[in-house]
Amino acid sequence: MKILVAGAGAMGSRFGYMLQKSGNDVLLVDTWKEHVEKIRKDGLSVTQDGQYLGQFNIPIAYPEEVEGTFDFIILFTKSMQLDSMLQSIKKVITKDTYILCLLNGLGHDKVLVNYLDKKHIFLGATRFSAGLNGPGNVIGHGSGLIELMLLEDSDDKKKNEIIEVLNQAELFSELSKKVFSSIWHKVSLNCVINTMTTLIDTNIGGYGDFSDHDKITQLILDEIQAVAIKEGIDYDRNYVETIITNLFTGNKRNHYPSLYQDMKNKRLTEIDYLNGAIADLGRKNGIKTPVCELITYLIHAKEFIQSNK
Amino acid sequence: MKILVAGAGAMGSRFGYMLQKSGNDVLLVDTWKEHVEKIRKDGLSVTQDGQYLGQFNIPIAYPEEVEGTFDFIILFTKSMQLDSMLQSIKKVITKDTYILCLLNGLGHDKVLVNYLDKKHIFLGATRFSAGLNGPGNVIGHGSGLIELMLLEDSDDKKKNEIIEVLNQAELFSELSKKVFSSIWHKVSLNCVINTMTTLIDTNIGGYGDFSDHDKITQLILDEIQAVAIKEGIDYDRNYVETIITNLFTGNKRNHYPSLYQDMKNKRLTEIDYLNGAIADLGRKNGIKTPVCELITYLIHAKEFIQSNK
Numbered sequence: 001m002k003i004l005v006a007g008a009g010a011m012g013s014r015f016g017y018m019l020q021k022s023g024n025d026v027l028l029v030d031t032w033k034e035h036v037e038k039i040r041k042d043g044l045s046v047t048q049d050g051q052y053l054g055q056f057n058i059p060i061a062y063p064e065e066v067e068g069t070f071d072f073i074i075l076f077t078k079s080m081q082l083d084s085m086l087q088s089i090k091k092v093i094t095k096d097t098y099i100l101c102l103l104n105g106l107g108h109d110k111v112l113v114n115y116l117d118k119k120h121i122f123l124g125a126t127r128f129s130a131g132l133n134g135p136g137n138v139i140g141h142g143s144g145l146i147e148l149m150l151l152e153d154s155d156d157k158k159k160n161e162i163i164e165v166l167n168q169a170e171l172f173s174e175l176s177k178k179v180f181s182s183i184w185h186k187v188s189l190n191c192v193i194n195t196m197t198t199l200i201d202t203n204i205g206g207y208g209d210f211s212d213h214d215k216i217t218q219l220i221l222d223e224i225q226a227v228a229i230k231e232g233i234d235y236d237r238n239y240v241e242t243i244i245t246n247l248f249t250g251n252k253r254n255h256y257p258s259l260y261q262d263m264k265n266k267r268l269t270e271i272d273y274l275n276g277a278i279a280d281l282g283r284k285n286g287i288k289t290p291v292c293e294l295i296t297y298l299i300h301a302k303e304f305i306q307s308n309k
Numbered sequence: 310m311k312i313l314v315a316g317a318g319a320m321g322s323r324f325g326y327m328l329q330k331s332g333n334d335v336l337l338v339d340t341w342k343e344h345v346e347k348i349r350k351d352g353l354s355v356t357q358d359g360q361y362l363g364q365f366n367i368p369i370a371y372p373e374e375v376e377g378t379f380d381f382i383i384l385f386t387k388s389m390q391l392d393s394m395l396q397s398i399k400k401v402i403t404k405d406t407y408i409l410c411l412l413n414g415l416g417h418d419k420v421l422v423n424y425l426d427k428k429h430i431f432l433g434a435t436r437f438s439a440g441l442n443g444p445g446n447v448i449g450h451g452s453g454l455i456e457l458m459l460l461e462d463s464d465d466k467k468k469n470e471i472i473e474v475l476n477q478a479e480l481f482s483e484l485s486k487k488v489f490s491s492i493w494h495k496v497s498l499n500c501v502i503n504t505m506t507t508l509i510d511t512n513i514g515g516y517g518d519f520s521d522h523d524k525i526t527q528l529i530l531d532e533i534q535a536v537a538i539k540e541g542i543d544y545d546r547n548y549v550e551t552i553i554t555n556l557f558t559g560n561k562r563n564h565y566p567s568l569y570q571d572m573k574n575k576r577l578t579e580i581d582y583l584n585g586a587i588a589d590l591g592r593k594n595g596i597k598t599p600v601c602e603l604i605t606y607l608i609h610a611k612e613f614i615q616s617n618k
Binding site (some may be wrong): 212216297298300 | 510522599
């Protein structure tokens with residue numbers, strides 16, 4: 001299958017490598033110059049679970065260079081870059097193209113519907129994870145699962161072919177009616193962990209060691225749950241609390257979440273698609289979300305003070 | 310008049326110097342060893358409005374060394390040290406002693422009434438300010454005003470003598486029925502400026518330059534105002550907003566508030582007497598204060614991560 005991976009950071013690189021390895025015709029796309037040039041020169045360096053697997057020659061292009069047609073496009077940009085990426089590659093999106101969006105955060109479906117038919121838009125949530133150890137150097141940890149759904153279901157058999165391609169690449173995927181729940185559960189985790197580690201300046205274990213961490217968590221989840229219910233989401237608060245608590249004793253204790261890393265590296269963060277999105281939906285639904293509002297402003301204020309770009 | 314200044318940091322040192330200069334028998338009290346020993350050895354170095362005034366020989370003692378009786382005790386400890394200071398010096402508090410408490414924050418009156426009669430407790434709010442440039446080195450800026458009241462009024466003429474003594478020392482003081490309002494107005498300012506500069510890691514001007522600073526301010530003041538009204542305080546929100554706005558264009562732009570400095574120097578902060586006190590009073594009165602709660606937890610979490618003491 002001809003596959004475009006639009007946004008070839010840690011997750012995009014890992015997915016691109018796995019899909020090429022299982023026999024697909026993969027093109028990565030990214031805007032980060034050092035990363036693109038490194039992969040062009042030396043290939044993509046892949047490490048999985050601590051084991052170096054080698055340098056792999058994978059085609060990679062800047063968005064404006066992309067040509068041709070693709071059966072399937074996987075989107076792995078930063079949230080705020082989704083629209084400009086779609087603008088850049090819309091020339092290669094045909095009526096037969098399927099897109100899978102696995103971005104963190106809320107509201108991406110509202111962007112996607114401007115570019116193609118709901119019947120060709122997969123929205124998903126994944127438990128795969130990956131990191132970058134510098135340009136061209138991807139590190140995968142463990143395996144994962146992808147839950148996905150079409151924004152509007154169809155009988156098109158290509159839908160199943162795409163899921164089959166993902167599974168053959170060991171990107172274990174299954175259709176689910178609970179994708180929105182999964183997205184909201186993951187957003188909840190990020191609205192707590194990513195923001196608090198950033199504001200307190202610590203890793204996940206540090207936040208978990210603070211005796212009143214659960215009181216902070218409750219203040220945030222109170223608002224998210226209220227908005228989720230109003231939005232018709234099947235929201236399982238106990239599940240969210242459990243995955244948060246598990247982080248504090250697991251091997252992610254030493255991890256600094258992506259938002260923390262963005263702040264540390266003076267990049268703009270995805271806060272508007274996390275607590276900021278909750279606050280927006282709160283306003284829309286007449287639900288007060290002062291805690292999510294404050295967190296959003298605090299993160300933006302830190303970006304401003306540091307002149308993040 | 311025989312005066313004890315209990316807590317001889319920046320403000321206590323400035324007040325002690327001014328009261329001695331105008332002819333009173335002043336004893337400073339403090340627990341900070343370097344500061345006490347420096348003043349004992351070289352006297353108190355005083356700078357006022359950029360002009361060095363000299364080294365002044367002022368008696369200073371550790372709390373456990375204090376003996377004798379005092380007409381008047383001025384309290385200038387950190388909020389969390391008030392009770393232990395009173396414990397240490399209670400042996401010199403007689404039925405004739407008056408106390409003036411000018412600490413920032415809320416709730417100090419509830420501590421004071423455990424040590425002496427309400428008729429002898431002045432509660433006040435001051436616009437004087439001062440800084441320390443290392444041990445034994447106090448820096449005063451401008452002049453100020455002190456509004457004060459007795460927790461329970463009396464006809465005792467000593468009340469007026471004390472106010473006269475303060476005024477002779479140019480610590481301009483007047484009895485006021487609006488002391489609680491003034492305290493709440495000052496607390497409001499500190500609940501916004503001291504906390505936000507600390508969490509965002511900037512000075513007052515930096516916070517003021519952030520385009521959405523006013524939205525943060527409104528989230529915090531919404532809660533303080535609701536609690537203040539329920540507590541029967543004559544609360545002037547417009548006044549608070551004006552003094553906050555004025556800070557952003559005034560000569561305090563480069564200033565880092567005391568809470569910021571405490572955090573930077575790995576000391577415990579007064580957050581429990583600011584946003585933490587608002588949250589406590591909110592709980593007592595059945596008013597939701599999630600924003601003040603979150604801010605209190607965030608500051609405590611930062612103290613914890615940094616092992617502040």
